[in-house]
Amino acid sequence: MASGVKPRVKAPKKAAAGETVTIKTLISHKMESGQRKDGDGNVIPRSIIHRFTCDFNGQNVIDVNMEAAISTNPYFQFEAMIPEAGDMVFTWYDDDGDVYSTTKSVAIG
Amino acid sequence: MKIKALTAVAAILLSVPAFVAADEDAELIVNGDTELVTRTAAPAHLEGAMDEVLSGWRFRADETQSLQADDFDNPGMIFVDQGMDDWNKVEGSEGKSCASCHGDVEDGMAGVRAVYPKWNETAGEVRTIAQMVNECREDRMGAEKLGYTSAKMARMEALISVQSRGMPVDVAIDGPAAEMWEKGKEMFYTRTGQLELSCANCHEDNYGNNIRSDHLSQGQINGFPVYRLKNSKLTTPHGRFKGCVRDTRAETYKAGGEDFIALELYVASRGNGLSVEGVSVRN
Numbered sequence: 001m002a003s004g005v006k007p008r009v010k011a012p013k014k015a016a017a018g019e020t021v022t023i024k025t026l027i028s029h030k031m032e033s034g035q036r037k038d039g040d041g042n043v044i045p046r047s048i049i050h051r052f053t054c055d056f057n058g059q060n061v062i063d064v065n066m067e068a069a070i071s072t073n074p075y076f077q078f079e080a081m082i083p084e085a086g087d088m089v090f091t092w093y094d095d096d097g098d099v100y101s102t103t104k105s106v107a108i109g
Numbered sequence: 110m111k112i113k114a115l116t117a118v119a120a121i122l123l124s125v126p127a128f129v130a131a132d133e134d135a136e137l138i139v140n141g142d143t144e145l146v147t148r149t150a151a152p153a154h155l156e157g158a159m160d161e162v163l164s165g166w167r168f169r170a171d172e173t174q175s176l177q178a179d180d181f182d183n184p185g186m187i188f189v190d191q192g193m194d195d196w197n198k199v200e201g202s203e204g205k206s207c208a209s210c211h212g213d214v215e216d217g218m219a220g221v222r223a224v225y226p227k228w229n230e231t232a233g234e235v236r237t238i239a240q241m242v243n244e245c246r247e248d249r250m251g252a253e254k255l256g257y258t259s260a261k262m263a264r265m266e267a268l269i270s271v272q273s274r275g276m277p278v279d280v281a282i283d284g285p286a287a288e289m290w291e292k293g294k295e296m297f298y299t300r301t302g303q304l305e306l307s308c309a310n311c312h313e314d315n316y317g318n319n320i321r322s323d324h325l326s327q328g329q330i331n332g333f334p335v336y337r338l339k340n341s342k343l344t345t346p347h348g349r350f351k352g353c354v355r356d357t358r359a360e361t362y363k364a365g366g367e368d369f370i371a372l373e374l375y376v377a378s379r380g381n382g383l384s385v386e387g388v389s390v391r392n
Contacts, residue, residue, distance in 0.1 A: 006190060010181040028187045072341055073187060 005029050009090055011104045015082040023054070026075045027092050027100065033068040051093040052076060057086035082106055137166055137386075140180055143275045145384035152381040154282065158313060164383050165326040165335075165391055168317070173338065176390040185267060185336030185388030188343050192268030195261065201252030210249065215272055222273035222385050226374045228286040235289045235374055238266055239345070239365065257365035258351075263343035267334045271387035278331050278385060280377045293375025296368065302359030308376075323392060328353075329380040330373070332389030339392060346373050 010024040027049065034046025048068055054061040061080050080088075085108045092100045137145045147164035155162070166174060180186045196207045196214050211217030222238065229236040236244075239255075239262055246252040255262040282290040297308045311320070312328030319325075334343045344352075347364035350372060354361040362368040 004191065006187075008181070008187075024181055026181070026187070028190075073184060 005094070005098075005100060007090065007092060007100050007102045009088075009102055009104055011088060012106065014107050014109045017108050018081065018083060020079050020081050021106075022077065022079055023088070024075070024077045025052075025054075025090055026073060027052075028073050029092075029094075031070055031072045031074065035068065047095050049074060049092045049094050053091045054078075054080070055089045055091075056080065056082070057084070061088070082108070084108065135171075135174065137164075137174070137177060139178055139274065145275055145386055146277065147383065149382040152378065155379060158309075159327075162329065162380055162383055163316070163327050164329055164380075164386065164389075165332055166386065166389060168324040168326040169391060173390055173392065177386070183336070183388060183390055184341065185334075185343060185390060186271075188264040188267045188334075188336070189271050189388060192264035192266075195265055196268060201246065201250035203249065203251040205250045207245070210245075214268060218269045218272040220273050220276060222270040222387075223276040223279050224281070226286075226370060226377060227281065228284065235286050235370055237365075237370055237373060238269055239347075240370075242266075242269075258345045258348040260342065263334045263345050263348075266345060267343055267388045270334065270385060273385040274387035276385050278377060278380045278383050280374065280381060282374070282378045286374065289371045289374050290378065292368075293371035293373070296372050297375055301354065302357030304357045306357040308353070308372075327379075328376060329383060330376050331380040331383040332386035332391070335389045335391045337391055343388070346376070 005028060007027045008025065012021050015021050029049050030047065031049065032044055032047040034043065034048075036044045038044055046068060048066065048070065050066050052062075052064040052066060052074070062076075062078055064076065066074065086106060088104045088106060090102050090104070094100070137147050139145060145164075145166075147166050149162055151159045151162045166177060176182050176184070193214065199206045199209075208214070225241075226235050226237045228234075229241075239257055242262065242265055243254045243257075247254055255265070300307045300310070308328060311325050316325050316327045330346045330349075333346045333349070335349075336342070337344050345364075347369045350369050351361045351364060362372075
């Protein structure tokens, strides 16, 4: 696992049925592009998060392919319609095979 | 005709002070509940120099300002999180972490950032937070010192600063600290470098004016450590001082050295009354 990786999500705990809510996500990650060289001229190998997804009760909300030019600590903000109470699962896929996941529950009220 | 021309000149002169940010009346409220003071009457020792002190936040664009209004949007808070991990991490030969002595950072460090740099009776000198962190690490934890402006030090300072967010900066400049304060003041007003610039030439005489397509601030350090968008890292006061001195094309002083500590004390005291902003967001 790349060091210092920590997913963070800000989502409302409650929403009215059918309401559109704003969700903010951020994961701390160095996002090494693979284009840089170290002090000895060797290429620093690419190490980025290449995919981000959000699912609500098993249904996909957003699925993002990420490329090397995205800067450190990628931040996503998007809107989602909440039809019913349920769990939002956020998943980030790292180049090194690691998968980071976090879940937020939304109640109707 | 002549009168008209003179009036026009006067109008131009009068319009000069209205330069600062796009929305002058905007206030900084963090997370919807903590209101921070970013504009206040200047402390007594600045009489004759400035009437009002302004946080660097006031000189930034609306987008940058809004980043600081919410902890989730503030990229500096990532470093606070990392600092929290460091706070609880046992290091060194004594088997201690910061938390072993100081307990919860929320209780142990509240108010600390507002009064530093501060005279230390035992050491017989003015000390910065970074020096205190390193003293703890060496003497009480038996751990290695952190680099004075290193990333680890910056995030520890960030964690400590956030605990004082919203409190007014209140640095003591009298008593035993007075000598260092005078030295710092001398530095602030002394022109150095090939460009022969003093701190005051930019940050007192010309704040609000444009330089390198940016607005000069008053050089307040109430928001430090600051998250800078230009390198997506935290910057400490001494790191920033170094950058400024370098830009005057002078040999810089050593970070953590006596010169910069004196300057930090003086510059901090110019912001007495402004809120500690914890981790601020700047260009």
